[in-house]
Amino acid sequence: MDIYCKPDCGNSPKRELVKQLTQYFAAYDLEKAMQFMATDVVWTLVGDIPIQGKEAFKSALEEMGTNKTKELTIHGIVTHGKEAAVHGEMLIEDDNRFGFSDFYEFTSAKASTVKSIRSYVVPIHQI
Template identity: 60%
Template sequence: MKLNIRTSCENAPKKELIKDLTVLFAAYDISQAMQYLEDDVIWTLVGDEPIVGKEPFAAALMEMAHNKATELTIHSIVTHGKEAAINGEMVMGDGNVFGFADFYEFTSVKGSKVRSITSYVVQKVKSE
């Protein structure tokens, strides 16, 4: 997968963690990603019902794994206290392009485990 990261994460451990998690999710490296999530993590894909727990979270990701990202661009990552946000876009194997924004809540200010993720995903219109 081609990576385009337009933000610096130097000296910012939470930014680095969010960047790494985003790359793991885009690559569907689920076993690696799960180590950073609380057991009762809540994932809300806006427009769908929340997914609660690591196992349902992993299962939902596996359902999407048939169409892997071929390119991931990260535009920005912002962190403050127990919260973080990231936005960017992904080019999928089938050629579709999705813009995304994910909002994270950590279990503590230290930011080692994720309590919840709220994801906004929009398919970009292909120009002719």
């Protein structure tokens, strides 16, 4: 998988964590990603029913993992306190492209454990 992301100053551990999580999810490296999820994590893929719990979240991602990501572009990451947001684009193996935004809530401002994720995913049609 090719990964594109603007370099940053490297002074934000939470920003780096969100970047890593985005890469883990895009690569379906669930063992690494799940290390950072709270047991009672809630994932809301906007438009679907929220998924509650770490095991249910992992199962949902495994079901989606049949069409691998070829290219991940991260346009930006913003963090503040116990919240973070990332947005970008993914090109998957079937040559469909999607725009995404993920909004993270951590258990505290200093924690690396994810309490909830709200994801927006939209297809990008080539003109």
